[in-house]
Amino acid sequence: MTNTANPGLRTGIPGPAAQRLGLRRERAVADGASSLLPVYTESGGDGVLIDVDGNAFIDLGSGIAVTSVGNPAPKVTEAIREQAGRFIHTCFMVSGYEGYVEVCEQLNELTPGAHDKRSVLSNSGAEAVENAVKIARHATGRSTVVVFDNAYHGRTNLTMALTAKNMPYKHRFGPFAPEIARVPMSYPYRDPHGMTGQQAAQRAIDRIRTQVGAENTAAVLLEPIQGEGGFIVPAPGFLPAIAEWCRDNGVLFIADEIQTGFCRTGSWFACEHENILPDLITTAKALAGGLPLAAVTGRAEIMNSVHRGGLGGTYSGNPIACAAALAAIDTMREQNLVAAAAAVEETTRPRLDALAQRDDGIGEVRGRGAMLALEFVHPGTGRPDPERTARIAAHCHRAGTIVLTCGTHDNVIRLLPPLTIPAQTLVEGLDTLEAAVAEC
Incomplete structure (x- = not known):
């Protein structure tokens, strides 16, 4: 079945093939080696990862800032x-x-x-x-x-x-x-x-x-x-x-x-x-x-x-x-990826700033280049809000966009897209993040 909110998703998350791999994983891999998403990547390219069920995920994590030049380059x-x-x-x-x-x-x-x-x-x-x-x-x-x-x-x-x-x-x-x-x-x-x-x-x-x-x-x-x-x-x-x-x-x-x-x-x-x-x-x-x-x-x-x-x-x-x-x-x-990182910031930072203006649960927008983040807090107190942060990240994942969390209190969503990500793919990923913040 195709997800009408994101045509790149063909099944629920995880799909049947991923569920079968998950059962194999339970019998073979130590629990301490955990994964953020319950999916298994099969291929990638142009800022997107494709899992074993054919689901396409917009990649705003780059394997934690690793695949900056593309995946594969x-x-x-x-x-x-x-x-x-x-x-x-x-x-x-x-x-x-x-x-x-x-x-x-x-x-x-x-x-x-x-x-x-x-x-x-x-x-x-x-x-x-x-x-x-x-x-x-x-x-x-x-x-x-x-x-x-x-x-x-x-x-x-x-x-x-x-x-x-x-x-x-x-x-x-x-x-x-x-x-x-x-x-x-x-x-x-x-x-x-x-x-x-x-x-x-x-x-x-x-x-x-x-x-x-x-x-x-x-x-x-x-x-x-x-x-x-x-x-x-x-x-x-x-x-x-x-x-x-x-x-x-x-x-x-x-x-x-x-x-x-x-x-x-x-x-x-x-x-x-x-x-x-x-x-x-x-x-x-x-x-x-x-x-x-x-x-x-x-x-x-x-x-x-x-x-x-x-x-x-x-x-x-x-x-x-x-x-x-x-x-x-x-x-x-x-490919002048120094300039590409600056271009990612030019697209992303204004949207994150506008999001923070509308949502008093966002304590701060920060970062440089293609290394940007939102810190989520309880309004009025500034106390870290890891619960909402986790809900927003999970919402993004279910909608087909990979974002990462971080912070000493797990209350920060970080964005690390490949520096080669197409502009439209980046925009679509940010659309998903905005929807998740509003929904959660």
Whole structure:
């Protein structure tokens, strides 16, 4: 049967084929590996995912900011096919190959700053963050890493310690890695009225001074725009003030650009919006167009401080993932996806702002480029409203549009469409979101 509200839906959600796969999943997959939608993707393209029942879903999530260049992206697909036909693996620690070197060259060129840089590749964002912490501790001889409220940096033991949110990421998985200090983030919607970015930075710096001491701090690690924490954009001046304090005190400034990197915010990297030059920058997600690849890029003297053999892994910088990354970066350049992200914002932001004007349960619209969000609250109190947020997201899913939730209190809907999404498809997805907000 066709859904008259959305002709792309041919069955109920989940459809019969998805239900059969769901039963198989129950018998084969651990419950801890959950999915947001009860459907199973079979193919995709042009900002749409098709499930095993033939239902078409408008994709405003991009696999959590991964398939920015499209899914599949023709150039990435061809690069994967060509590399797989030549060789699949050697382990870079055993025998190098040009693709690894070229990805590092591209990262050194693209990341902020013209200074001399080096890069090292790994498999996932969490692994990149762990490597950045290892490098920072080794280079400085200090142990403590400072992170922020609402931060998300991964699911390994160390990155769970760095991550702020308990459920579902940390609950009953401890004890966690030590020497982690957490300080307040700039959160304009919830900070005291009128607090500037400089004042919020000073609040954080005072906490570091009194509870850690600059002389014990190896690095300050932060997301220029927090991702899982709620797409929180710090007040202007916050990032430069933190970066300046780091420089003045011999502390390394690590920018976690795993979700914000590669054109997502309307620049190649979110740090560029305030001209920040991080000492180290971590990347992943959109880097390889959907294949697992991550990196740490940083000042040459810091990266080279680690002894030979101190960094690496069996699959780190896999040849096929490197080929995909080079094709993805070419696609970003050729299709000017920086401008595409800005165009997504030009279409989306006015509609979200107008929606917030009509609905006093929307506390704030925020974000940059194609990384935008709505925070839902109880009117009059500003208390987070995760229940309504969940209903709105579920309504969108039933209507054939994929949106994601986030936030420490699960009260934020985030939009991360592919940067290649056709304009009409984006508009149709926003229509569904508006209807869901009104209905719920």
